Amino acid sequence: MNGMNGMNAATDAATGDVPPAVEFRAVTKIYGAGTARQYTAISDVSFSIPDLPEHGEFSSFLGPSGCGKSTVLRLIAGLEPQHPPTSGTVRALGMEVTGPGADRGMVFQDYSSFDNRTVLDNVVFGLECRGVPRHRRETEGLEWIARVGLDPKRDRAKYPHELSGGMRQRVAIARTLILRPRIILMDEPFGALDPATRLDMQDLLVRLWREVQATVLFVTHSVEEAVYLGDRVFVMATTPGRIIQEIRMPSATASARETQSEPWFHEKVQALHERIEQVEADAKRP
Numbered sequence: 001m002n003g004m005n006g007m008n009a010a011t012d013a014a015t016g017d018v019p020p021a022v023e024f025r026a027v028t029k030i031y032g033a034g035t036a037r038q039y040t041a042i043s044d045v046s047f048s049i050p051d052l053p054e055h056g057e058f059s060s061f062l063g064p065s066g067c068g069k070s071t072v073l074r075l076i077a078g079l080e081p082q083h084p085p086t087s088g089t090v091r092a093l094g095m096e097v098t099g100p101g102a103d104r105g106m107v108f109q110d111y112s113s114f115d116n117r118t119v120l121d122n123v124v125f126g127l128e129c130r131g132v133p134r135h136r137r138e139t140e141g142l143e144w145i146a147r148v149g150l151d152p153k154r155d156r157a158k159y160p161h162e163l164s165g166g167m168r169q170r171v172a173i174a175r176t177l178i179l180r181p182r183i184i185l186m187d188e189p190f191g192a193l194d195p196a197t198r199l200d201m202q203d204l205l206v207r208l209w210r211e212v213q214a215t216v217l218f219v220t221h222s223v224e225e226a227v228y229l230g231d232r233v234f235v236m237a238t239t240p241g242r243i244i245q246e247i248r249m250p251s252a253t254a255s256a257r258e259t260q261s262e263p264w265f266h267e268k269v270q271a272l273h274e275r276i277e278q279v280e281a282d283a284k285r286p
């Protein structure tokens with residue numbers, strides 16, 4: 001791991017520790033800083049997600065609307081105008097984030113596929129940008145179409161408008177994972193799906209995540225989803241956006257549906273619901 005460290009590397013040379021997958025140190029983001037419209041989206045946010053060998057941590061981010069969840073994710077992705085932070089440092093794999101990079105892949109809530117490209121052409125888009133030859137692109141693209149539960153024969157030539165919401169998110173996931181990012185950023189990817197499809201997608205995600213062993217940061221409004229998927233859950237509060245709690249969770253071992261009937265799951269969900277209600281009530285207080 002030491003070999004990839006440059007000037008900004010966070011490796012502890014004395015111990016040889018692997019730097020965290022993601023690290024925020026006292027990060028503040030003020031939109032429109034210095035103008036009359038300036039707004040502090042997140043303030044003094046610090047957290048660290050370890051880069052576990054052969055595993056990859058799954059972290060859920062939960063919190064009321066406007067608490068800065070998307071801001072946090074887009075700062076890691078290096079996307080403007082969230083990037084750069086107003087103060088503090090954002091590091092990914094030991095390096096300070098200076099813009100988008102191949103080590104980080106993002107899946108958005110809205111179906112972000114290209115309308116004029118087929119499923120296959122959407123899935124292989126990133127490979128095309130990297131100059132991977134057509135034949136290899138297609139082989140890999142069809143493999144990923146199958147992996148996310150679509151039919152390589154029937155679905156490859158379809159256009160996004162011919163797909164259901166769940167199918168479109170499968171395409172979005174394939175398009176990101178085909179590039180094998182070490183860090184996967186997901187901003188409410190299942191927010192627009194019906195409850196049954198959502199559970200299927202959660203199972204799919206757990207399966208793929210085990211396969212690719214990446215670090216996942218997952219934003220959701222659903223307490224159940226955060227608890228089921230997360231190795232840890234970060235609870236955020238608003239005005240200003242900040243992290244108020246970090247909770248360890250048991251790793252997903254059974255399917256989403258089976259897990260829903262387990263006592264530990266109910267306990268964690270109940271406790272988190274109460275915490276979130278409290279945060280939302282606090283946010284409304286003048």
Ligand SMILES: Nc1ncnc2c1ncn2[C@@H]1O[C@H](COP(=O)(O)OP(=O)(O)OP(=O)(O)O)[C@@H](O)[C@H]1O
Nearest residue numbers: 031039041064065066067068069070071072081241
């Ligand atoms: N480009 C921007 N310019 C000005 N303010 C912004 C910008 N982007 C976000 N904000 C504000 O910063 C705060 C945090 O926004 P952010 O999108 O990160 O919240 P969120 O937790 O993702 O909310 P939601 O759950 O509704 O998606 C919000 O109050 C929002 O209005």
Ligand SMILES: [Mg+2]
Nearest residue numbers: 069070071187
């Ligand atoms: Mg958001």
